[in-house]
Amino acid sequence: MRVVLLGPPGAGKGTQAQIIAGELGVPAISTGDIFRANVSGKTELGQQAKVYMDAGDLVPDEITVAMVKDRLAEPDAKSGFLLDGFPRTISQAEQLRASLADLGDRLDCVLELVVDEDELVRRLSGRRMLVDGQMVQRDDDKPETVRHRLKVYREQTAPLSGFYETEGMLARIDAIGSVEEVTARALAALDGCGRPSAG
Numbered sequence: 566m567r568v569v570l571l572g573p574p575g576a577g578k579g580t581q582a583q584i585i586a587g588e589l590g591v592p593a594i595s596t597g598d599i600f601r602a603n604v605s606g607k608t609e610l611g612q613q614a615k616v617y618m619d620a621g622d623l624v625p626d627e628i629t630v631a632m633v634k635d636r637l638a639e640p641d642a643k644s645g646f647l648l649d650g651f652p653r654t655i656s657q658a659e660q661l662r663a664s665l666a667d668l669g670d671r672l673d674c675v676l677e678l679v680v681d682e683d684e685l686v687r688r689l690s691g692r693r694m695l696v697d698g699q700m701v702q703r704d705d706d707k708p709e710t711v712r713h714r715l716k717v718y719r720e721q722t723a724p725l726s727g728f729y730e731t732e733g734m735l736a737r738i739d740a741i742g743s744v745e746e747v748t749a750r751a752l753a754a755l756d757g758c759g760r761p762s763a764g
């Protein structure tokens with residue numbers, strides 16, 4: 566299956582992406598993780614992306630789309646993938662659709678995780694990640710950057726919901742609840758998108 570996980574920062578996309586991709590037997594591809602790995606590795610891509618990431622802005626489409634195309638060309642993504650954090654603009658979505666169409670493929674499902682903004686701010690300000698054995702706050706989870714990232718989401722990414730709804734691919738799920746509850750809702754929604762039944 567070819568799936569996109571859509572949702573604002575703090576909706577739990579990363580956690581759900583790992584679990585759902587495991588269930589589907591496809592790689593979870595997170596553009597944020599790829600950018601962060603490049604920033605830590607001090608690659609040229611990382612240096613280009615860091616300026617935008619630190620400001621809570623989107624990395625320009627041409628950089629992001631080229632990176633995703635390279636990743637999707639790897640053998641493990643040939644028969645399916647779960648994209649986490651991409652696309653984030655209508656232009657990225659159109660370019661994804663075109664590059665899949667070139668291969669005779671299309672997305673099967675776009676899962677949108679729905680969480681209200683007060684809950685997102687609460688989650689993001691308390692979020693920590695493990696780096697070199699220590700729990701640290703992501704630079705872009707600082708309160709002022711969080712507010713900006715949510716604004717960027719509202720303005721540039723939220724319109725994707727309507728875009729994919731028009732394409733008949735969108736499944737919206739309530740992402741408030743335990744990780745297990747949200748996973749169960751996500752898998753049920755994927756069944757509606759034609760997930761092959763177990764066995």
Ligand code: AMP
Nearest residue numbers: 596597617618622623624629650651653
């Ligand atoms: P995330 O881990 O998905 O929250 O992404 C962290 C940051 O990486 C974002 O705030 C952006 O600066 C950048 N980023 C990740 N995915 C994209 C994308 N599809 N388009 C542009 N920038 C992105």
